[in-house]
Amino acid sequence: MSYRTISVAIAIVFACTNLAASDDLKRLSEDTISVWYPAGMQVQAKRVLAIARDSIEPSVRVHRETASLLEDVNAMSRSIVELLGADEKLDETQLRLRTYADRSKALAHCFSNVRLVKKIDVVRDGGIDGGVLQVKHLPDTDDFRMVLTEDFGNAETVEKSFFPVIVNADGSIRSERQLGKLVLQFLGSGDTIAIAPVHETVGYIIAEQLKVFHPLSRWFNEGVSGWITWRAVRQADGKLSKLADVVFGVSARSKQFHGKVNLLAWPQAAFQNRNSPDYDPTLETAHTQYAIELISQLLGKNGASILPRIMGELNYTGSADTDSICKAILKVTGKDFRSVLLTHVPDDIREGIESGEAKALASRAEDMVQNRQWAAAVKTMRRALEMTPEDVNLRLNLACAQRETGQDADSEFQVFLVAALLGKGTQPFHLYEDTFEGRYVLARLAILVGNLESAKDFLQPLIDQQPDHKDAKRAMDEIRTLERAAKGESG
Numbered sequence: 001m002s003y004r005t006i007s008v009a010i011a012i013v014f015a016c017t018n019l020a021a022s023d024d025l026k027r028l029s030e031d032t033i034s035v036w037y038p039a040g041m042q043v044q045a046k047r048v049l050a051i052a053r054d055s056i057e058p059s060v061r062v063h064r065e066t067a068s069l070l071e072d073v074n075a076m077s078r079s080i081v082e083l084l085g086a087d088e089k090l091d092e093t094q095l096r097l098r099t100y101a102d103r104s105k106a107l108a109h110c111f112s113n114v115r116l117v118k119k120i121d122v123v124r125d126g127g128i129d130g131g132v133l134q135v136k137h138l139p140d141t142d143d144f145r146m147v148l149t150e151d152f153g154n155a156e157t158v159e160k161s162f163f164p165v166i167v168n169a170d171g172s173i174r175s176e177r178q179l180g181k182l183v184l185q186f187l188g189s190g191d192t193i194a195i196a197p198v199h200e201t202v203g204y205i206i207a208e209q210l211k212v213f214h215p216l217s218r219w220f221n222e223g224v225s226g227w228i229t230w231r232a233v234r235q236a237d238g239k240l241s242k243l244a245d246v247v248f249g250v251s252a253r254s255k256q257f258h259g260k261v262n263l264l265a266w267p268q269a270a271f272q273n274r275n276s277p278d279y280d281p282t283l284e285t286a287h288t289q290y291a292i293e294l295i296s297q298l299l300g301k302n303g304a305s306i307l308p309r310i311m312g313e314l315n316y317t318g319s320a321d322t323d324s325i326c327k328a329i330l331k332v333t334g335k336d337f338r339s340v341l342l343t344h345v346p347d348d349i350r351e352g353i354e355s356g357e358a359k360a361l362a363s364r365a366e367d368m369v370q371n372r373q374w375a376a377a378v379k380t381m382r383r384a385l386e387m388t389p390e391d392v393n394l395r396l397n398l399a400c401a402q403r404e405t406g407q408d409a410d411s412e413f414q415v416f417l418v419a420a421l422l423g424k425g426t427q428p429f430h431l432y433e434d435t436f437e438g439r440y441v442l443a444r445l446a447i448l449v450g451n452l453e454s455a456k457d458f459l460q461p462l463i464d465q466q467p468d469h470k471d472a473k474r475a476m477d478e479i480r481t482l483e484r485a486a487k488g489e490s491g
Contacts, residue, residue: 037116055180059187063104065194070101085308100197102152110161131161199229219263223295254286265389358387369432374404393429403437419448
């Protein structure tokens with residue numbers, strides 16, 4: 001779960017119409033939404049109010065709930081850093097939460113105050129100053145560009161903020177059917193947005209500030225950040241407790257997917273291809289909820305004292321893989337947590353781990369590759385990686401085979417993951433078969449780890465032999481760009 005931020009911070013300098021409060025505007029209101037309009041536009045105002053009530057008000061309400069949840073930023077920040085055993089990260093936590101709080105307050109104010117603006121005025125003045133929402137007229141296309149500024153903490157800017165709806169000369173409302181969708185691009189949708197800022201902040205502090213992050217220890221990151229967020233929401237806002245229970249508790253739907261959950265081989269979100277046909281959002285939710293349940297069971301009623309000690313063993317190490325996390329848990333609690341973690345692995349995969357099946361599968365996959373049985377090799381290697389997810393050699397060869405079967409995007413993600421794993425330690429690897437696609441994969445890996453000379457050594461012979469290899473040529477262009485940047489050159 002992530003806080004959807006579609007706004008673009010941008011400075012816009014142009015003459016604009018401000019529609020100050022002194023303007024002679026009339027007002028229609030319903031619930032928390034107000035529509036301000038010039039004389040003679042009551043019909044349009046009623047229509048816009050109806051749209052706002054259905055499409056805007058629910059999202060505005062959610063942002064008000066976020067602001068309420070974050071009303072006492074200092075107290076919530078203190079609670080978070082104490083649970084993480086990281087008092088030194090109090091300032092970063094406060095700053096991040098306060099930014100989210102200010103943003104939600106500003107968005108709620110802006111989009112609950114809708115104003116009808118005559119197009120002729122916007123065109124004449126070049127745009128609209130709507131406080132945190134700026135609109136610029138693009139004369140070449142006779143279109144309008146709306147962007148959010150980052151001035152959410154400025155009370156004066158927020159107070160004058162509004163959402164402008166442009167009315168054409170003939171009285172029609174510009175983009176009337178798209179108004180709801182346009183607003184959701186800025187506000188996002190869904191009740192979970194209310195608690196997402198806390199979840200995102202906790203996850204950020206753990207991964208980015210405390211450096212507890214490994215490509216294949218997502219179960220820990222998601223479990224801990226979810227457990228802390230769940231606890232924080234319950235303590236700070238009783239109204240949102242039920243929502244947190246739904247979001248973080250194991251749902252009936254997730255229980256149906258438990259047989260497919262494999263927390264041991266669950267990669268961090270950055271290493272997943274969400275456009276792949278194999279990506280299943282429901283299964284992802286099940287992974288997240290079971291990870292939180294796992295950590296909740298580990299911490300029990302004494303989590304406030306146990307978690308800081310576990311984090312103390314891991315903070316700033318930069319190598320918090322599953323083994324090191326389980327060692328830290330064993331040291332603090334005396335529990336063999338790996339055996340507990342394996343209860344969230346499919347039965348056949350767990351049996352394969354215990355029997356050493358992955359080694360046999362890898363050998364079989366190598367024979368398949370050498371016989372150009374690419375599809376079978378992909379299937380075999382993917383199964384083996386469910387048992388030994390940190391096997392760099394296997395994952396690299398999977399990336400090569402995926403290229404041969406047209407799974408280019410999945411291959412890129414595999415290479416990205418291999419580069420991250422290599423960054424955690426040196427592991428030997430070799431190609432099962434020297435192929436053009438294999439050389440391309442090695443070149444991509446070399447680029448990711450910063451070895452541009454090796455990348456060129458892989459790419460140039462490939463391009464010489466296959467001049468129409470678009471990805472190889474694109475990779476070579478990327479290398480040249482990186483080299484120019486290193487020399488301080490432009491373009």
